[in-house]
Amino acid sequence: MKISQKSEEFLISRTGPVYPPHHSGDYLEEAFIKYWESEGECSRKLIPVHWTAVYNHRANEGFGFGTPNGDLRNKLTSYLRSLDPADKYFIVCTHDDAPAEELPPDTLVFSAGGNSSKLDVPIPLTCGSHDGPGDYLRMIPISFVGSLTHPIRHSLVNSLQGKHGVFLNTIEWSPEVPVDRAELFKQVTQRSIFSLCPRGYGATSYRLYESMQLGSIPVYVSNKHLLPWNDEIDWSEFCVIVSPDNIQNVLQMTLGMPASKVRKMQEKLPEVWQKNFTIEKTCERIARRVKCLP
Numbered sequence: 001m002k003i004s005q006k007s008e009e010f011l012i013s014r015t016g017p018v019y020p021p022h023h024s025g026d027y028l029e030e031a032f033i034k035y036w037e038s039e040g041e042c043s044r045k046l047i048p049v050h051w052t053a054v055y056n057h058r059a060n061e062g063f064g065f066g067t068p069n070g071d072l073r074n075k076l077t078s079y080l081r082s083l084d085p086a087d088k089y090f091i092v093c094t095h096d097d098a099p100a101e102e103l104p105p106d107t108l109v110f111s112a113g114g115n116s117s118k119l120d121v122p123i124p125l126t127c128g129s130h131d132g133p134g135d136y137l138r139m140i141p142i143s144f145v146g147s148l149t150h151p152i153r154h155s156l157v158n159s160l161q162g163k164h165g166v167f168l169n170t171i172e173w174s175p176e177v178p179v180d181r182a183e184l185f186k187q188v189t190q191r192s193i194f195s196l197c198p199r200g201y202g203a204t205s206y207r208l209y210e211s212m213q214l215g216s217i218p219v220y221v222s223n224k225h226l227l228p229w230n231d232e233i234d235w236s237e238f239c240v241i242v243s244p245d246n247i248q249n250v251l252q253m254t255l256g257m258p259a260s261k262v263r264k265m266q267e268k269l270p271e272v273w274q275k276n277f278t279i280e281k282t283c284e285r286i287a288r289r290v291k292c293l294p
Contacts (some may be wrong), residue, residue: 023128031112096202106280114203122226140163144196147173
């Protein structure tokens with residue numbers, strides 16, 4: 001794939017703190033564009049945009065008309081309108097709100113965000129790998145270390161506060177996670193049988209995939225579940241999926257689970273993570289799906 005000069009303005013680098021703090025290298029949006037460059041042509045054209053970098057561009061200076069962010073977003077809108085509407089396109093984005101712009105009529109949206117009305121194929125909100133689960137004794141039945149960025153998180157914490165077997169540690173959200181907080185999250189997750197992974201501002205959360213990496217069974221609580229590749233894999237084999245109206249039953253669904261099923265889910269985690277949700281495997285899966293389309 002050859003990147004046109006018109007789109008180069010939208011292939012900018014991310015600024016600000018690294019999030020999640022353990023991440024290194026390219027994020028999925030950036031990695032996929034590089035991956036697709038070596039894949040050759042197909043019937044659909046990739047619209048190459050670093051959506052998260054563009055949406056967050058100089059965000060501290062505001063988002064309105066006349067700001068650097070507003071100007072760049074206006075240029076993105078003009079660029080998208082300049083594309084030939086007769087062609088077929090696709091995009092890959094992980095920002096919670098992307099894409100907000102009007103896209104060409106036949107554009108397939110691979111997205112991990114969930115806040116936009118334009119979402120055709122859910123993809124993982126994945127990032128660079130942790131060191132690995134390690135050989136830890138999992139003495140914490142169920143845990144949550146994080147910030148309360150959505151009413152569902154508030155409801156979940158209020159429901160479980162003070163309950164036996166539950167470890168909760170919450171703070172105010174910040175884009176820059178202190179080292180000690182990041183280490184606490186990792187250590188607690190590595191020692192937890194189940195990890196609560198409620199949606200945040202977006203419909204999903206990085207912690208859903210971090211829990212898999214760290215060997216803790218994720219408990220995905222959301223009012224809009226994004227389950228990538230669910231036509232090929234059975235999420236119930238490695239994840240507990242909870243709707244908002246079932247929050248009061250979370251302990252029964254997790255700590256009440258038979259030990260044999262818990263072991264099977266734990267054994268499934270390393271395999272499902274490595275085969276389906278790393279950045280590399282996600283790029284491969286997206287490319288494969290695009291090439292199968294007319």
